[in-house]
Amino acid sequence: MPPAPRDPDQSDAQDPAHAAVATYAAAHDDLVLAGAEAVELVITLLDEAGINYLTVSGRTKSVASFAEKAVRSVDGVRLYDEPLREIGDQLGVRVITYVRDDVDAVADLLADQVVVNDDRDLGRETASEGRFGYASRHLQIALDAARVGQPAYAHLAGRNVQVQIRTVLQHAWAEFEHDIRYKGTVPAEHAHDFDRRFTLAAGLLELADQEFATIRDRLRGQVSSAGQAEPVTPDDDPRLDARELAAFLAGQYADAGWSRADHYDWVSGLLLELGITSLDELGEVLRATDEQLIRERMDYRYPPGAVRRLDDALLATYGETYVGLHGNAHREAALRARLDKLSHPSEATP
Numbered sequence: 001m002p003p004a005p006r007d008p009d010q011s012d013a014q015d016p017a018h019a020a021v022a023t024y025a026a027a028h029d030d031l032v033l034a035g036a037e038a039v040e041l042v043i044t045l046l047d048e049a050g051i052n053y054l055t056v057s058g059r060t061k062s063v064a065s066f067a068e069k070a071v072r073s074v075d076g077v078r079l080y081d082e083p084l085r086e087i088g089d090q091l092g093v094r095v096i097t098y099v100r101d102d103v104d105a106v107a108d109l110l111a112d113q114v115v116v117n118d119d120r121d122l123g124r125e126t127a128s129e130g131r132f133g134y135a136s137r138h139l140q141i142a143l144d145a146a147r148v149g150q151p152a153y154a155h156l157a158g159r160n161v162q163v164q165i166r167t168v169l170q171h172a173w174a175e176f177e178h179d180i181r182y183k184g185t186v187p188a189e190h191a192h193d194f195d196r197r198f199t200l201a202a203g204l205l206e207l208a209d210q211e212f213a214t215i216r217d218r219l220r221g222q223v224s225s226a227g228q229a230e231p232v233t234p235d236d237d238p239r240l241d242a243r244e245l246a247a248f249l250a251g252q253y254a255d256a257g258w259s260r261a262d263h264y265d266w267v268s269g270l271l272l273e274l275g276i277t278s279l280d281e282l283g284e285v286l287r288a289t290d291e292q293l294i295r296e297r298m299d300y301r302y303p304p305g306a307v308r309r310l311d312d313a314l315l316a317t318y319g320e321t322y323v324g325l326h327g328n329a330h331r332e333a334a335l336r337a338r339l340d341k342l343s344h345p346s347e348a349t350p
């Protein structure tokens with residue numbers, strides 16, 4: 001005798017995909033909070049490191065999008081046996097940088113500060129196949145042990161986050177390509193021509209990325225050799241002008257990357273609190289610092305930006321006075337942890 005037909009409701013309940021969707025929907029409010037915490041975590045890490053970036057954004061996968069992906073199949077075979085565990089982009093953060101060197105700097109920073117469970121350079125994978133196309137660095141990260149118990153990451157603990165890192169030109173290509181291919185309809189007779197044009201555009205943008213990086217490197221080298229820039233600060237503003245300070249730091253820390261424009265403004269305010277209102281005064285302070293000792297104590301595992309290098313030099317020089325500045329009130333705990341590293345030699349690793 002043929003088997004008795006199953007109750008549709010019972011079969012749905014036993015389907016791993018449908019059960020996963022129900023679980024995901026029940027936890028979605030917490031996931032949204034976790035997504036916000038993930039964005040704040042990445043921004044905090046980037047700002048503390050002084051690494052230059054354009055934007056940081058994030059999203060939590062909607063229930064409908066998760067459901068569509070959970071039941072996705074190829075030739076009748078489900079792609080995910082355990083959707084909750086295997087779908088890695090439930091929480092997503094996207095970092096847009098200006099040049100490709102900063103993509104690597106962000107990836108190195110995350111590898112140093114949190115747990116990286118996976119790291120794929122999709123642009124390199126595409127290039128290894130002899131093609132131009134989608135280029136983005138995709139990391140799967142989770143909280144490190146020190147942050148798991150912190151209230152700021154209460155909803156993020158135990159969860160993975162996909163972090164996409166790409167340049168602004170790579171992002172433009174990916175967004176346009178996605179919009180055309182997935183939201184529009186490409187007539188079959190034009191598909192081959194569209195593929196060729198997308199490939200051509202990707203190659204041109206890769207060349208543009210390389211040229212932007214070269215321009216930045218040459219400008220940084222010229223600033224380093226040219227010395228101090230001409231002051232442009234208005235007479236009624238005692239702070240160091242951000243552009244003047246950026247040029248000075250490019251010479252002081254020739255091997256450091258640029259920081260965000262607003263970070264130069266911010267650290268200029270800290271210098272004012274310390275009573276430093278000229279580059280001559282700042283130069284005197286920095287000449288008295290032991291840069292080699294700071295490097296050894298901080299043990300940078302990523303390329304810190306110029307503002308971070310200055311930040312550590314000021315912290316090493318002024319200690320608790322620097323921690324207590326009004327402009328540092330929002331990061332007092334982080335500064336104290338760094339001051340402890342600067343004050344004590346790190347243990348030798350076996």
